[in-house]
Amino acid sequence: MRNIFLIAIFTLALNTCAVTRVAAQASDRAYTPIIYTAPIPGDFTDKPADRRISTPEKRSKDKNMSDSERKAFEMQLRYSMNSVMKSGEIYFNDEMSSYINEIVAFLLKSDPVLRDNLRVYATRYPVVNARSMGEGTLLIDIGLIARVENEAQLAFVIAHEIAHYLRDHSFEKFKKNQDIRNDLANSRESESELFIKLMRHSRKAELQADKEGFLMMAPSYPPHQALAMLALLEQSDRNHFADSLNYLNFFNSTDNPLDSMYSRLMKKSTKDYQAIEEKKKGKAEEKKDKDKDKDKDKDKGKDNKKEGGQENDSEEGEDGEDDDELETHPDIDKRIKQLTKEMVTLGDTGVSLYAISSEKFDKIRRIARFEHALMLSENGAYGQSLYESLQLLDEEPKNQFAAEIAGKSLFWLCLFNKKGDIGEVFTERSAVKQASYDQLHFLISKLKNTDDGKELVKVSALFLKKYSAQFPGSEDLLIHYGRITGLRADGKEESRSIYRSYLEKFPKGIHANFASKQLSNGE
Amino acid sequence: MKKVLLLIIIGCLLLTPRLFSQNTGYMGRHFILKTDLMYPLFSDGFSGELEAIVLRRLSLTARYTNQNRIKRLSEYGSGNYYVGYQEAIGDWKVKSSDILLGFRYYLEPEQPAPKGGYMFFNYGFGKADFSGRQATGSGDFSSSNSITYYYDVSARNVPVNQYNIGFGYQSIFFRRVVFDFSISYVKSWLSVSAKYESELASLSDSYGINLIKVLGFEGGNYVQPAYGINLNLRVGVLIY
Amino acid sequence: MLLEKNQQLDNHKESIKKIVSLSPEFSKYKIGREELTISYSEKFGKRLSHNIKKIGKKTGLEIVIFDDHELSAGDVDYFNDIIRLKNAIRSAISLQSVVESKQKGKFFKRRFSTIAKPKVVVWEEAPVISSEFSYMAEKYGTPYFSVQGVIALKYPNSLAISWLIPPLGLLSEMQNRHATYYYNIVVNVETTEVIYREFRIMYNNARQSNIDPIIYDSFKMLRK
Numbered sequence: 001m002r003n004i005f006l007i008a009i010f011t012l013a014l015n016t017c018a019v020t021r022v023a024a025q026a027s028d029r030a031y032t033p034i035i036y037t038a039p040i041p042g043d044f045t046d047k048p049a050d051r052r053i054s055t056p057e058k059r060s061k062d063k064n065m066s067d068s069e070r071k072a073f074e075m076q077l078r079y080s081m082n083s084v085m086k087s088g089e090i091y092f093n094d095e096m097s098s099y100i101n102e103i104v105a106f107l108l109k110s111d112p113v114l115r116d117n118l119r120v121y122a123t124r125y126p127v128v129n130a131r132s133m134g135e136g137t138l139l140i141d142i143g144l145i146a147r148v149e150n151e152a153q154l155a156f157v158i159a160h161e162i163a164h165y166l167r168d169h170s171f172e173k174f175k176k177n178q179d180i181r182n183d184l185a186n187s188r189e190s191e192s193e194l195f196i197k198l199m200r201h202s203r204k205a206e207l208q209a210d211k212e213g214f215l216m217m218a219p220s221y222p223p224h225q226a227l228a229m230l231a232l233l234e235q236s237d238r239n240h241f242a243d244s245l246n247y248l249n250f251f252n253s254t255d256n257p258l259d260s261m262y263s264r265l266m267k268k269s270t271k272d273y274q275a276i277e278e279k280k281k282g283k284a285e286e287k288k289d290k291d292k293d294k295d296k297d298k299d300k301g302k303d304n305k306k307e308g309g310q311e312n313d314s315e316e317g318e319d320g321e322d323d324d325e326l327e328t329h330p331d332i333d334k335r336i337k338q339l340t341k342e343m344v345t346l347g348d349t350g351v352s353l354y355a356i357s358s359e360k361f362d363k364i365r366r367i368a369r370f371e372h373a374l375m376l377s378e379n380g381a382y383g384q385s386l387y388e389s390l391q392l393l394d395e396e397p398k399n400q401f402a403a404e405i406a407g408k409s410l411f412w413l414c415l416f417n418k419k420g421d422i423g424e425v426f427t428e429r430s431a432v433k434q435a436s437y438d439q440l441h442f443l444i445s446k447l448k449n450t451d452d453g454k455e456l457v458k459v460s461a462l463f464l465k466k467y468s469a470q471f472p473g474s475e476d477l478l479i480h481y482g483r484i485t486g487l488r489a490d491g492k493e494e495s496r497s498i499y500r501s502y503l504e505k506f507p508k509g510i511h512a513n514f515a516s517k518q519l520s521n522g523e
Numbered sequence: 524m525k526k527v528l529l530l531i532i533i534g535c536l537l538l539t540p541r542l543f544s545q546n547t548g549y550m551g552r553h554f555i556l557k558t559d560l561m562y563p564l565f566s567d568g569f570s571g572e573l574e575a576i577v578l579r580r581l582s583l584t585a586r587y588t589n590q591n592r593i594k595r596l597s598e599y600g601s602g603n604y605y606v607g608y609q610e611a612i613g614d615w616k617v618k619s620s621d622i623l624l625g626f627r628y629y630l631e632p633e634q635p636a637p638k639g640g641y642m643f644f645n646y647g648f649g650k651a652d653f654s655g656r657q658a659t660g661s662g663d664f665s666s667s668n669s670i671t672y673y674y675d676v677s678a679r680n681v682p683v684n685q686y687n688i689g690f691g692y693q694s695i696f697f698r699r700v701v702f703d704f705s706i707s708y709v710k711s712w713l714s715v716s717a718k719y720e721s722e723l724a725s726l727s728d729s730y731g732i733n734l735i736k737v738l739g740f741e742g743g744n745y746v747q748p749a750y751g752i753n754l755n756l757r758v759g760v761l762i763y
Numbered sequence: 764m765l766l767e768k769n770q771q772l773d774n775h776k777e778s779i780k781k782i783v784s785l786s787p788e789f790s791k792y793k794i795g796r797e798e799l800t801i802s803y804s805e806k807f808g809k810r811l812s813h814n815i816k817k818i819g820k821k822t823g824l825e826i827v828i829f830d831d832h833e834l835s836a837g838d839v840d841y842f843n844d845i846i847r848l849k850n851a852i853r854s855a856i857s858l859q860s861v862v863e864s865k866q867k868g869k870f871f872k873r874r875f876s877t878i879a880k881p882k883v884v885v886w887e888e889a890p891v892i893s894s895e896f897s898y899m900a901e902k903y904g905t906p907y908f909s910v911q912g913v914i915a916l917k918y919p920n921s922l923a924i925s926w927l928i929p930p931l932g933l934l935s936e937m938q939n940r941h942a943t944y945y946y947n948i949v950v951n952v953e954t955t956e957v958i959y960r961e962f963r964i965m966y967n968n969a970r971q972s973n974i975d976p977i978i979y980d981s982f983k984m985l986r987k
């Protein structure tokens with residue numbers, strides 16, 4: 001009897017563990033957006049006059065710099081940093097910034113003084129970029145963190161920015177700008193010539209930072225990851241997601257007897273889209289052939305020029321071409337070429353892709369991807385945020401946050417469509433050059449143009465209804481279901497009942513005041 | 524005159540509650556007391572003005588001026604003058620007081636009255652006392668046989684009228700201190716009885732003008748209106 | 764001058780007694796022949812915040828200002844609430860268009876600034892923000908939040924020839940070398956609507972004696 005009792009207890013314990021593990025797995029896939037916590041670092045609270053300026057050694061040893069120049073530059077730095085750091089666009093006390101700082105500490109383990117001079121933060125900008133501010137602050141954008149494939153690539157970017165700081169490129173650019181202004185005032189050269197000069201200076205600085213960043217990163221990480229990172233930058237208008245997504249999985253619901261009509265619409269739209277894409281492909285092939293012929297003629301002309309004995313600008317590249325003369329950054333090919341030369345001397349160093357931790361990297365990148373989708377929706381890029389959140393939802397079907405972003409994005413697209421402003425927030429081939437994005441754009445365009453936009457509202461409402469039932473604890477999904485229902489001419493009563501059920505479920509919710517106001521206004 | 528002034532002040536105060544709901548004035552203040560610096564500087568006198576902001580871009584003005592001027596006339600040169608003609612010698616004393624009522628329309632919609640550029644119109648009425656010395660004689664003045672008689676002329680309570688139309692700019696400093704600069708076209712005229720017409724003819728075409736006479740009629744023995752350009756520089760204080 | 768209100772505010776059904784001002788900004792620029800330079804000073808912003816509060820009190824409005832001049836290590840609400848809402852309002856204003864109300868019998872009111880009243884455009888459909896900020900009504904004691912600021916420009920005087928005619932030259936000296944822009948956007952976080960939007964251009968320099976009456980007038984117009 002006693003043994004049976006013990007076995008029963010043991011089995012119960014096992015099952016409890018199993019349930020707990022399953023529950024943990026389900027909640028593991030949830031995501032809570034980053035909120036700011038105290039204590040706020042001094043960089044975010046200091047007044048401009050008190051702001052810490054870490055002057056790079058190069059600037060402090062420069063005897064050619066006058067006091068007035070130094071003061072003018074530092075004043076500009078103080079005030080611009082003041083507005084950047086207090087803009088609400090820079091994370092602090094968060095895991096992303098901590099992880100990036102760990103990489104910095106690892107890269108600069110032999111130079112603790114330099115390490116102490118630098119402050120590194122992740123930013124909320126949903127772009128693939130990073131910047132060195134000139135006074136010791138480095139900012140890495142979530143767009144970039146979300147895009148990188150491994151820690152080594154991130155380390156290269158950080159090293160590149162550190163090189164900008166060490167070479168004091170910010171001050172050089174400031175000086176160059178002033179020289180150009182003086183030249184313009186004295187009309188020594190034309191405006192366009194001076195602009196080209198400025199861009200050339202910028203590209204030189206980028207190549208220098210590439211080289212020095214590479215040499216800083218190469219001993220600690222596989223060097224070829226620097227080349228991989230540059231190749232990734234060339235494709236920064238794409239993202240890491242798979243380029244195929246079955247939108248019918250999201251916009252189908254068995255609750256509504258009209259569903260079959262929607263799925264027919266979707267299927268037909270998908271077929272139409274594919275037909276259009278095939279046509280476009282054909283035209284693109286034609287254009288490619290024409291361009292090839294053009295390039296051949298161009299090369300012939302250039303060869304003739306070379307034979308004529310004109311000078312080449314060897315600082316820009318081997319063949320002296322300046323295809324990027326109006327760009328701040330050199331062509332990726334030039335950058336890759338430069339680093340390839342350096343790699344030849346290094347060879348394979350045999351170091352790991354992850355000096356800190358691959359699990360940590362995966363976690364941080366996941367955070368960045370979710371924050372990226374959130375930031376796109378907060379910045380009004382609802383088309384992109386819908387696209388990314390659906391991709392995230394496809395990867396993690398139990399993720400409430402991804403469903404919330406998608407639901408919110410759909411609501412805003414419907415609202416903007418009603419106002420006639422949808423072109424402001426959902427553009428074709430804007431920042432995401434991927435076929436699956438184009439397909440989404442095509443589908444939404446079809447829906448918004450059907451029955452004066454009512455189809456888009458219906459489909460979006462079905463989505464929100466489905467996911468608010470799937471995630472009953474989500475305030476956002478329920479309230480936006482109510483709001484989107486209210487956009488229908490015949491949906492006022494239904495939306496009011498949704499607001500009532502919201503208030504019953506979440507009497508102290510963040511949308512509670514809004515829901516109460518909607519109910520009291522209607523009475 | 525005093526009764527008119529009092530009526531104006533009471534009227535403005537009565538209008539306040541009804542009209543100020545639609546205009547904010549300058550930080551809630553709708554009345555300005557000003558004095559014109561041109562009067563003490565160029566004529567031994569005084570000018571006091573009350574401006575009341577009645578609408579968002581409209582204000583009413585009431586000005587009282589008082590001046591004592593010496594009007595110097597050039598002596599006529601020798602020439603053949605016949606008996607019967609009179610000429611003035613030396614200075615005329617002009618003592619006058621006027622009341623000018625008008626309105627201002629402020630031009631900038633962004634900032635309500637009383638700040639900024641404005642256009643204005645004033646109409647004035649008052650009384651002036653003229654006193655001076657005239658000469659008359661018989662025979663040809665150029666001849667040594669002529670006899671010259673001198674006599675004093677005094678024309679009192681001569682009704683004077685004027686209107687001004689122009690534009691200006693009003694600035695406010697230190698929240699209370701007002702500087703008001705304006706330039707205007709003026710027409711003024713005297714309502715003189717026939718008895719004094721010839722004496723006052725040479726004064727009438729410049730009465731009320733402090734900058735430039737636009738149209739003048741030299742000679743003649745009848746009273747004519749004065750046309751000219753006036754410049755005014757006022758300093759004041761914002762009150763209630 | 765552009766002054767816009769939503770229907771509720773225009774009908775005086777919405778009465779405002781307290782507003783939270785989200786970090787008022789004062790920016791100063793100098794436009795030269797070939798460049799634009801920014802003038803840096805903290806005092807302009809601090810003075811603006813101080814004066815907005817004082818003027819609000821004068822007009823019967825309680826203005827609570829949250830700005831970044833005196834942030835402490837515990838002021839996380841500034842980043843979590845204030846700046847987020849400010850960015851959301853700016854995004855709504857820049858991306859969303861408005862639908863004007865077709866008022867009968869108010870032809871002149873809608874189109875012209877008259878001698879008695881400024882031109883007021885009334886919205887039928889206002890820009891909206893997310894409802895996730897509606898909790899802030901309870902937290903801060905009012906559903907009204909505003910984004911306001913001043914942009915001061917100094918530029919070369921193009922009417923130098925007017926100095927040949929001194930009075931005009933004096934006038935142009937007073938009028939044409941500065942432009943000051945004032946904007947004020949008020950949102951009701953409970954209804955999620957932008958209820959008031961105002962934009963003014965004055966051709967004066969950005970002295971306090973020039974800006975203060977504009978702010979005073981703005982607050983008065985808001986409550987009329």
